[in-house]
Amino acid sequence: MDTLELIKSLKESNDGKIVLLVADGIGGLAQKPGGLTELETAKTPNLDALAKIGVQGLSTPIKPGITPGSGPGHLGLFGYDPLKYVIGRGALEAAGIGFAMTDNDVAIRCNFCTTDAAGNISDRRAGRIPSDESAAVVQKLKAIKIPGIEVFVEPVKEHRFVVVFRGEGLGDAVADTDPQKTGVPVMNPAVHAGVQCPASEKTAKIAKEFHEQAVKILANEPKANNHTMRGFARKPHVPSYQEIYGLRSACIAVYPMYKGLASFAGMDIVGEAQTLAEEIDILKKEWNNYDFFFVHFKYTDSRGEDGNFDGKVAMIEEFDAVIPRVMELKPACLIVTGDHSTPAVMSSHSFHPVPTLLVSDLARTDATQEYSERAAVQGGLGQFEAMYIMPLAMGHAGKLGKFGA
């Protein structure tokens, strides 16, 4: 029995609410060894007050030493083993623009490219045409019709766009059509070598038809006169929050990527917040409609990615400031964490474990006096894989029965 099956068999319902408050990339590093991290530098009186009554620890997003992207990072936070439930690249790209995939969809990451008179690729990225130009060309591709299939074409950024085929019985074992070099033509969509899969053959045939129509439409474009297709992917087969936890669950996020990831877990996407304060407004408004809320704050990660230590400190302080408004709602269990660390000194996601704080009437309070990386080392939750955050939340919210008699 794996952990999800166990949880599913033990789930119980009550009126308590669980809030998973994610400050993206909150974990960090000191600017020099022995110094203070971004979180240790920030003034966080509200989080520190919670540390005194709650219990904290360090969560490892994937495995020690492994740096997660946003996809696996969030799947782990949502309770799924991120090495078992892998999101295909096309599906992740669709999530990134907030496209809500269904079980009948295959999503594909597409790049505009430039081909010469002989049909060979001369630029794999069509000169990285600006997003607005690209979006106008994508608009033309919306004219493509394929019998029996619903086709979606959506812009992403620069030369990138997403195509989704919706129809019965479509497989995703289709190879990339990007030859990864110039001087040769775009490849024909085909099922992966050695794979027998009629459903994927159907997808490959549709993709070929799409490409043929696209090339005609693009014929007179100066740069984007062709396109490649990569990362064919169905929606990941992730059991829903309703199924595993029996939770009516809601996602409150500003960025499309996180809404897309939450939709894989079957969460409702609620509100159209543009700021953290608006996210908390929505949390309050929807409080009685759901049992679980995933609230995502992006800018701790953004400033970390920018290498802006002080900026990240400021974002952590902004995050701290909304804590009293969350606590006013009296969640049965509040978790404060990140999907990974994003140390400003690295300007990137990192493998370092994430300080994770749990507040509940059932928390066994530890001796820590502040929410920080150093304190978390001494915390009562110890070090654990992020996929256990949800079982801990369920337990602390009194929503799991006893295993065995």
Next chain:
Amino acid sequence: MDTLELIKSLKESNDGKIVLLVADGIGGLAQKPGGLTELETAKTPNLDALAKIGVQGLSTPIKPGITPGSGPGHLGLFGYDPLKYVIGRGALEAAGIGFAMTDNDVAIRCNFCTTDAAGNISDRRAGRIPSDESAAVVQKLKAIKIPGIEVFVEPVKEHRFVVVFRGEGLGDAVADTDPQKTGVPVMNPAVHAGVQCPASEKTAKIAKEFHEQAVKILANEPKANNHTMRGFARKPHVPSYQEIYGLRSACIAVYPMYKGLASFAGMDIVGEAQTLAEEIDILKKEWNNYDFFFVHFKYTDSRGEDGNFDGKVAMIEEFDAVIPRVMELKPACLIVTGDHSTPAVMSSHSFHPVPTLLVSDLARTDATQEYSERAAVQGGLGQFEAMYIMPLAMGHAGKLGKFGA
């Protein structure tokens, strides 16, 4: 996806060097409860200085409560799941004498024994004949020829020796020929009961031929007039360091056993050091030729096995003294650890977790001020399985890309 597959898919190369500095059996116990361990007693100013800028924790060699031998202990340190990658006893014995096995080899642990006129075993260990006498008898067995097969016969110690058959298509599912009692004859080599394996039948036939020739050669020996064969084993099927980590890897060790274990992982065995100082000389000399160095120091374990507390303290101090020479080389990531604990009060390997210290510019410094068992409990790496040391080293050396987008 398991961790090795994950690492393999994420590996990246850069100029940074990783040093895995192993003080065998370094973890210990106090002489009485509440006292200081060997490591806590030793004066280790250099290791303590690294503790202040690095991050430490406790690594569990196999699973809690399980005491490892040198084989599984090192496989774990090298990043392999020691419960998945098991080294057969014959292969371990071959490693122990530094015999470099190939994929075409089957190695066998042999014991000289004494049989009476009726052919029954009267002494299973041939009176534990001295090593020099035994080696002379082994020399005679080198005369054995088997068509189509290369045969190696090498002395070990006292009544023990190793036989290796090298040839195409040899299996190792062959049962021991030692009846484990006296008054009965040595058994004929045969494939394990119930197993269908032509490759192992071939090996059994060769072993029978070897034994028949050996008995003729040994006929006039006063004690060692016969022999048994145990632990038939091929080389373990371990993916190489080059394959998993993309690392050009080197082993620097004094004792043959550790060279043999490193060779299973595909490491080059470099130099012929006889002392720790010479090992560091070789490390310096080979610095630009490799990406990864496993440096093994034996005597912490030896003194522990001897039950010599003060002797082990002295060996730890000797180990500490070379640390500045290692740090001068500026490794991107240095790991200091042991393959297990060897408390002098137990005079044996033990199950206790091992203080493990990591130094790197990307280390999230913890609050510990010295390298010791007590400090490691408070360390930022927490407690983790030894097989995660290599992923941690790779991450801290900047040699792993992001998992997922």
